[in-house]
Amino acid sequence: MSEAVVGTKTVAEINERLRRGEAVVLTAHELKEEVRRGRRFEVEDVDVVTTGSRGPMSGTAAALSFPLSGWRGSGGRLRVWMNGVPAFPGPATSEGEDTLDVVVYGTAASRYEPRRYGGGHLFRELVEGKPIHVEITAAGHPAIRRTVTIHDFNFARLYSVRNAFRNYTAFANFRGTRPLETIFGFRPMGPETGITVVGSGETNPLQNDPELRVIRLGTRILVNGAPGIVVGAGTRSSPARPNLSLVADMVGMDPEYMGGFMTDAGVEVLNAIAVPIPILDEATLRGVLEARDETIRLPVADVSDRLPFTETTYAEVWRGPDLQVRYDPAKCVTCSFACVAEHYCPVGAIVWSDKRHDDALCLACGACTVNCVGGAFTAELGQLTVDGRKVPITFRQSDRRRAMKIADLLRDRMRRGEFLLGDLGDRIEHRLPGP
Ligand code: SF4
Numbered sequence: 549m550s551e552a553v554v555g556t557k558t559v560a561e562i563n564e565r566l567r568r569g570e571a572v573v574l575t576a577h578e579l580k581e582e583v584r585r586g587r588r589f590e591v592e593d594v595d596v597v598t599t600g601s602r603g604p605m606s607g608t609a610a611a612l613s614f615p616l617s618g619w620r621g622s623g624g625r626l627r628v629w630m631n632g633v634p635a636f637p638g639p640a641t642s643e644g645e646d647t648l649d650v651v652v653y654g655t656a657a658s659r660y661e662p663r664r665y666g667g668g669h670l671f672r673e674l675v676e677g678k679p680i681h682v683e684i685t686a687a688g689h690p691a692i693r694r695t696v697t698i699h700d701f702n703f704a705r706l707y708s709v710r711n712a713f714r715n716y717t718a719f720a721n722f723r724g725t726r727p728l729e730t731i732f733g734f735r736p737m738g739p740e741t742g743i744t745v746v747g748s749g750e751t752n753p754l755q756n757d758p759e760l761r762v763i764r765l766g767t768r769i770l771v772n773g774a775p776g777i778v779v780g781a782g783t784r785s786s787p788a789r790p791n792l793s794l795v796a797d798m799v800g801m802d803p804e805y806m807g808g809f810m811t812d813a814g815v816e817v818l819n820a821i822a823v824p825i826p827i828l829d830e831a832t833l834r835g836v837l838e839a840r841d842e843t844i845r846l847p848v849a850d851v852s853d854r855l856p857f858t859e860t861t862y863a864e865v866w867r868g869p870d871l872q873v874r875y876d877p878a879k880c881v882t883c884s885f886a887c888v889a890e891h892y893c894p895v896g897a898i899v900w901s902d903k904r905h906d907d908a909l910c911l912a913c914g915a916c917t918v919n920c921v922g923g924a925f926t927a928e929l930g931q932l933t934v935d936g937r938k939v940p941i942t943f944r945q946s947d948r949r950r951a952m953k954i955a956d957l958l959r960d961r962m963r964r965g966e967f968l969l970g971d972l973g974d975r976i977e978h979r980l981p982g983p
């Protein structure tokens with residue numbers, strides 16, 4: 549059942565205030581700073597709180613459709629690659645137009661650079677308008693090679709079936725005696741090599757609406773800066789560990805929020821989402837107020853079994869540590885055969901040959917501050933308290949700076965009346981209803 553009102557304010561009333569430029573819209577981080585300064589909030593004090601998250605979101609795929617001459621009639625089973633990343637053709641390969649429909653997984657690796665390039669990189673380059681090389685093969689026919697850009701496309705849409713987890717877990721190799729390969733590390737995670745953290749903390753959308761009171765089927769959101777919608781729970785979502793399924797057109801996305809991400813176990817895909825939380829009643833406001841870095845639990849687990857054995861809070865991750873790294877090329881001692889910092893940068897933000905650090909790509913994971921031999925990269929990454937001892941954070945997979953930035957973007961659009969709330973749809977179920 550659709551529900552228009554859950555409390556003391558309605559979506560329609562807030563939308564009317566947004567249209568008139570009179571609504572009070574704050575980001576989650578702004579509101580929580582006010583709370584830290586001692587301000588008390590009532591439902592009538594704020595209309596919408598905007599939240600955001602950015603990090604690897606592995607269940608992301610793109611459905612793409614574009615005209616491409618010459619492949620029709622090649623018969624047999626088509627195989628398609630875009631910049632070397634496998635693309636799965638269909639539907640309607642038998643229809644009489646030269647339009648090709650494909651699905652590309654964000655975690656699919658390029659056959660040319662499987663550890664350096666994947667679907668996430670491809671999605672960013674598509675949105676940047678870069679030329680994309682398409683190769684098509686079919687048994688018994690010569691390969692077809694073409695170059696396309698997103699401007700050629702009729703359809704380009706991201707679908708994510710596992711997005712925006714409600715924060716996550718910290719991992720280290722506490723018990724092992726040898727390095728372990730893991731998606732939570734930039735290289736095999738050895739014993740005593742510090743701890744890796746995931747989760748945006750108090751800006752995280754689901755942390756601010758833990759019971760999914762107002763994040764519902766059809767909730768309007770931003771995905772990488774473009775309008776999108778929530779279409780349900782994500783795969784393996786549960787009330788204790790919820791995540792979302794999302795859809796958004798790629799046209800209008802901002803590449804700064806997108807990209808590929810290399811882990812020790814393969815390529816991942818980066819997304820950023822922003823979700824508005826309309827403050828309709830006391831319970832919704834309470835959910836937002838209670839989600840502060842100091843109060844949000846951060847479970848700590850051994851990477852071998854991923855079972856939490858203790859916990860701390862996100863305050864140790866995000867309150868105090870730097871959200872950007874500093875680069876001083878003068879400190880580079882020019883390592884003899886390769887730049888370790890460049891090699892292990894998960895987003896390719898370091899170009900050693902040019903002595904360049906690309907801040908537009910950098911998500912401040914901190915790996916370079918650990919890897920750089922000369923200390924050219926520096927940032928305070930903080931420490932976690934684990935069973936009474938301090939363990940240094942050496943890798944962060946969430947980008948708090950851009951999580952805040954996309955929440956700012958949504959706030960600004962709402963304040964200008966350019967982005968309105970959708971009607972409250974049905975509540976999200978974590979599983980399909982049984983028979
Ligand atoms: S690891 Fe650091 S010191 Fe060595 S080449 Fe790279 S930037 Fe220079």
Ligand code: SF4
Pocket residue numbers: 873889892893894895896897898905909910911912913914915916917925
């Ligand atoms: S912090 Fe360093 S290793 Fe991490 S993304 Fe930025 S440049 Fe790359």
